[in-house]
Amino acid sequence: MTSFNTIDDLDAEQRVLVRLDLNSPVDDGEVQDNRRFSRHAETVKELAEAGHRVVLMAHQGRPGNDTFVSLDQHAEIMADHIGRDVQFVDDIYGDDAIAAIESLEAGDVLLLENTRMSDDELPEEDPEVKAETEFVRTLAPHFDAYINDAYSAAHRKHASLVGFPLVLPAFAGRVMETEYEANTAIANREFDGQVTMVVGGTKATDVIGVMNTLGDKIDTFCMGGIASHLFLRAAGYDVGYDRHENLDLYDTQWENNEEIIRELYEERRDQIKLPEGLAYEDDDGERAEHDNEELDAANYDYMDISEETVDKYDPIIRDSDAVFLKGALGVFEDEKFSAGTVGAVKAIAETDCFSVVGGGDTSRSIEMYGMDEDDFDHVSIAGGAYIRALTGDDLPGVELLIEAAE
Numbered sequence: 001m002t003s004f005n006t007i008d009d010l011d012a013e014q015r016v017l018v019r020l021d022l023n024s025p026v027d028d029g030e031v032q033d034n035r036r037f038s039r040h041a042e043t044v045k046e047l048a049e050a051g052h053r054v055v056l057m058a059h060q061g062r063p064g065n066d067t068f069v070s071l072d073q074h075a076e077i078m079a080d081h082i083g084r085d086v087q088f089v090d091d092i093y094g095d096d097a098i099a100a101i102e103s104l105e106a107g108d109v110l111l112l113e114n115t116r117m118s119d120d121e122l123p124e125e126d127p128e129v130k131a132e133t134e135f136v137r138t139l140a141p142h143f144d145a146y147i148n149d150a151y152s153a154a155h156r157k158h159a160s161l162v163g164f165p166l167v168l169p170a171f172a173g174r175v176m177e178t179e180y181e182a183n184t185a186i187a188n189r190e191f192d193g194q195v196t197m198v199v200g201g202t203k204a205t206d207v208i209g210v211m212n213t214l215g216d217k218i219d220t221f222c223m224g225g226i227a228s229h230l231f232l233r234a235a236g237y238d239v240g241y242d243r244h245e246n247l248d249l250y251d252t253q254w255e256n257n258e259e260i261i262r263e264l265y266e267e268r269r270d271q272i273k274l275p276e277g278l279a280y281e282d283d284d285g286e287r288a289e290h291d292n293e294e295l296d297a298a299n300y301d302y303m304d305i306s307e308e309t310v311d312k313y314d315p316i317i318r319d320s321d322a323v324f325l326k327g328a329l330g331v332f333e334d335e336k337f338s339a340g341t342v343g344a345v346k347a348i349a350e351t352d353c354f355s356v357v358g359g360g361d362t363s364r365s366i367e368m369y370g371m372d373e374d375d376f377d378h379v380s381i382a383g384g385a386y387i388r389a390l391t392g393d394d395l396p397g398v399e400l401l402i403e404a405a406e
């Protein structure tokens with residue numbers, strides 16, 4: 001069913017520019033190894049072993065966030081995964097980057113600096129505009145082929161994702177192939193019985209927009225994470241406001257989505273299940289909980305759904321014939337705030353239903369809490385892209401690969 005050219009269609013010994021998605025959790029400045037590395041390592045290893053000169057591009061975090069860091073650590077982690085050296089240059093398309101690219105020999109692998117450190121990368125613009133950026137125009141002449149393996153970023157119209165397919169022969173990497181095939185098959189499938197979507201994570205903007213479109217396919221949404229705080233705010237509770245100056249989790253997402261959140265809450269109230277309360281860290285560093293009536297956004301950070309909410313969602317999941325999870329229901333990386341995410345993921349694993357767990361960060365909870373990937377029909381390293389794919393909407397990065405093959 002593959003509709004694009006893949007690594008199998010490459011000529012021998014090419015100079016290949018490969019876009020990966022290595023966007024990872026960062027803990028105190030330390031990049032955390034995760035499934036994105038192991039999955040992309042298959043593509044990188046295959047290309048290097050075939051004797052291509054392999055130059056990798058990826059992004060990390062968003063400017064202004066703590067997770068917006070250099071990719072030097074990513075090069076070391078990738079090297080461990082592929083069992084060969086991964087060179088790193090702290091430049092994207094300047095003289096240092098070009099010199100490093102030109103000095104590569106067959107089978108060498110080089111990682112360029114975080115693409116989002118270039119001003120050309122981020123504004124979402126049409127491919128034709130991105131293809132004209134200095135970023136794309138400077139790098140492209142040094143390559144024979146562009147390979148997009150970053151399915152999980154394919155919903156973004158950024159230079160490294162949509163600019164190059166217009167100026168270089170474009171191919172899909174192995175992760176792109178498998179994620180596209182799995183997610184497209186899921187999107188085209190009809191489900192009988194009860195279909196549930198568990199929605200969490202921090203990127204509420206990515207999920208709220210598509211909830212309306214998916215509303216006719218999904219019987220019940222179980223809400224957690226930041227999106228649930230925004231819905232609770234729409235329901236009149238004191239939550240979903242930022243209390244730290246340098247951390248924008250809520251205010252912008254509320255401003256951008258207020259209308260649709262209020263509309264969804266009004267029109268789909270029976271379908272959308274909200275937390276009964278939320279958990280925070282008390283003065284002794286222990287988990288404590290507030291019921292919705294007690295929520296106090298000015299003084300507390302809420303990091304998980306309450307235990308009562310876990311109990312409310314559990315039977316909904318267990319009675320389902322299909323369950324899709326996108327995003328963590330709480331800060332599961334800290335064990336005391338893992339109850340929501342682990343409760344939902346375990347219930348899905350133990351239920352004989354069709355199941356998909358999505359999200360680069362969220363899929364880490366499976367191994368962190370001793371579950372097995374085989375307990376799910378599909379574990380996607382994509383979050384926003386996978387949920388967008390479920391709506392049947394095109395992903396710009398994928399569309400360009402398909403057009404290139406036509």
Ligand SMILES: Nc1ncnc2c1ncn2[C@@H]1O[C@H](COP(=O)(O)OP(=O)(O)O)[C@@H](O)[C@H]1O
Nearest residue numbers: 201202203225302303330331359360361362383
């Ligand atoms: N209440 C919360 N407050 C802060 N972060 C949260 C909260 N609930 C969930 N998260 C965080 O959401 C992250 C996953 O969100 P996101 O990046 O949107 O999903 P993914 O990368 O899995 O698609 C997790 O790492 C988790 O720590």
Ligand SMILES: O=C(OP(=O)(O)O)[C@H](O)COP(=O)(O)O
Nearest residue numbers: 021023152153359360382383384
């Ligand atoms: O991690 C990603 O998306 P995801 O959190 O939806 O899985 C991608 O790398 C896209 O990153 P972005 O949402 O900062 O554009």
